[in-house]
Amino acid sequence: xxxxxxxxxxxxxxxxxxxxxxxAGRRLGARPSAQDIAGARAGLGxxxxxxxxxxxxxxxxxxxxxxxxxDTRRQLVVTEANAIGTAxxxxxxLPASAQPAxxxxxxxxxxxxxxxxxxxxxxxxxxxxxAHSVSLQNEIWKQAVTASRDSGSQAAxxxxxxxxxxxxxxxxxxxxxxxxxxxxxxxxxxxxLSLTGALLAGYGMAGGKTRSWxxxxxxxxxxAVTFYVILDVEYPRRGLIRVNAVDQVLRDLRxxxxxxxxxxxxxxxxxx
Numbered sequence: 060x061x062x063x064x065x066x067x068x069x070x071x072x073x074x075x076x077x078x079x080x081x082x083a084g085r086r087l088g089a090r091p092s093a094q095d096i097a098g099a100r101a102g103l104g105x106x107x108x109x110x111x112x113x114x115x116x117x118x119x120x121x122x123x124x125x126x127x128x129x130d131t132r133r134q135l136v137v138t139e140a141n142a143i144g145t146a147x148x149x150x151x152x153l154p155a156s157a158q159p160a161x162x163x164x165x166x167x168x169x170x171x172x173x174x175x176x177x178x179x180x181x182x183x184x185x186x187x188x189x190a191h192s193v194s195l196q197n198e199i200w201k202q203a204v205t206a207s208r209d210s211g212s213q214a215a216x217x218x219x220x221x222x223x224x225x226x227x228x229x230x231x232x233x234x235x236x237x238x239x240x241x242x243x244x245x246x247x248x249x250x251x252l253s254l255t256g257a258l259l260a261g262y263g264m265a266g267g268k269t270r271s272w273x274x275x276x277x278x279x280x281x282x283a284v285t286f287y288v289i290l291d292v293e294y295p296r297r298g299l300i301r302v303n304a305v306d307q308v309l310r311d312l313r314x315x316x317x318x319x320x321x322x323x324x325x326x327x328x329x330x331x
Contacts, residue, residue, distance in 0.1 A: 066287055066290045066291060066294075066298055067287065069286070069287075069290070070283040070284065070286050070287035070290075071283070073250060073253060073254075073279075073282065073283045073286055074279050074280060074282075074283035076254055076257075077253060077254060077257040077278070077279035077282060077283070078275065078276070078279050080254050080257040080258045080261065081257045081258070081260060081261035081264075081275050081278070081279065082261060082275075083258065083261060084257065084258040084259065084260065084261025084262040084263075084264075084265075085261040085262065085264050085265050085270070086261075086265075087261075087262055087265070088261065088262035088263065088264070088265025089265045103259075103262070103263065106259065107259045107260075107263065110252065110255055110256055110259055111256055111259075113252060114249075114252040114253065114255075114256050117245075117248065117249050117252060118249065118285060118289075121241065121245060121246075121249060121289055122285075122288075122289050122292070124241060125289050125292040125293040126292055128236070128239060128240075128293065129292050129293075129295055129300075129302075131236060132233070132236050132237065132295060132302060133302050133305045135229065135232060135233045135236055136233075136302065136305045136306060136308065136309065137305065137308055138229055138232075139172070139226075139229045139230070139233060139309070140308040140309050140312050142222070142225045142226040142229050143165070143168075143169060143172075143226050143309075143312060144312055145222045145225070145226075146165075146219070146222040146223050146225070146226045147162075147165055147312075147316065149218050149219045149222045150162060150165075150203075150219065152210070152212065152214060152215040152218055152219055153203070153206040153207065153210055153215055153219060154206055154209055154210050157202065157205070157206035157209070158206075160202060161199065161202055161203060161206065162316070164195060164198055164199045164202065165199065165316065166313070166316050166317075167195055168192060168195040168196065168199060169309065169312065169313045169316070170313065171188060171191050171192040171195055172192055172230075172309065173306065173309055173310065173313065174188050175188040175189050175192060176296060176306065177306075179296040179297060180296065180297035189230075189234070192230065193230075196226075196227050196230070199223065200223060200227070203219055203220065203223055204220065207219055207220060240293055240294070241293070246290075249286070250286070253282050253286070256282075257278070257279065257282075260278060261275075
């Protein structure tokens, strides 16, 4: 099953669960209502307000955190493009004889980086491609170190190797960014609070003679959709929400590598 299927099933289960709990709450509230309406409703307002306030607060923090991490992941794509572009330009400092092999490795490396995230949500395939990227990093580093020594230029060593180091480091940063998520107990608590809120809402509807299906279904649907969106934002590239558009900066960089003298995307942005 894909992540989209899992998230849809979870949201669907929450929707059905809330409908059932709403009905259960309504039936529980109908019994005391018939005997002592005033006594049965005493003090419920404070409890309901506390539960729904906590539910709203948890949704706000969860969604805000997911959106913040989503923006960070997009920004890291641009950061990696800048790091690779800088390292690519600094290859000019190395001996001319060493540049063709290194530039070919760079092209293969960037292709591998694009392919790593293109293969998601197939995590196993993405990890295999990531391992290929790491092997290319090692080869680039070895050849760059050798070329820097052969150049006899201190500038080449001081400028090329730090740029390569930054290019390698951002790979680890992006991997860790994809693995940073709230503890699963947060999502479990959010689901539990949603069901508790549905129970209290159903209990509060017990005074009505007929069911308001618009309110019942609408409340359950809104909560289920909210849950789905939070999960989709929290786990991009696996569901409907993607960051593929941001990858265009890497694709533009890859295209510029095929054109001698062409500017990198970062240089184009800096041009007047």
